[in-house]
Amino acid sequence: MKKQVEDNELQEENSNFFEDFEEWHDRKYNDEYRFKNKVPFYFNQNNYFKIGLLSLIIPILSLVVAIILDLGIGFYIFFLLTCFPGVRLIIKYYTQKDK
Known part of the structure; x- marks a missing residue:
């Protein structure tokens, strides 16, 4: 009770x-x-370039490790696939800057 x-x-x-x-x-x-x-505050036009560069850090580091350790083609493919979003944001920054 x-x-x-x-x-x-x-x-x-x-x-x-x-x-x-x-x-x-x-x-x-x-x-x-x-x-x-x-849109969230970090996705404005001025930040596209910064975010693009930051999103390329991990793929570039993985590429360096893959080259140093000779890890094979899989890591190079990973590098290419993970670079697309960062490169896209950098291109978007420059195309919107010209308008």
């Missing part, structure tokens, strides 16, 4: 917490902000 009372009190506290959190979240972020279709 005592355990049931404690469980009920704990459950009420949890539900109150979630209700309070939902109210706070609704007040903090209005619907226009939460549901607007906008």
Whole structure:
């Protein structure tokens, strides 16, 4: 009996917490902000070049390791495949810069 009372009190506290959190979240972020279709801040035109270079770091390091250790064709293919997104972002930066 005592355990049931404690469980009920704990459950009420949890539900109150979630209700309070939902109210706070609704007040903090209005619907226009939460549901607007906008791109994340790091994908603006000025950052395409930086993100492109950063996304080329891992493929270039893997290429260096593959050459030093002579790991074979699989790592060269990995290098080519992982370079596409970074190169695409760098090209996108320069094509949008010209407009």
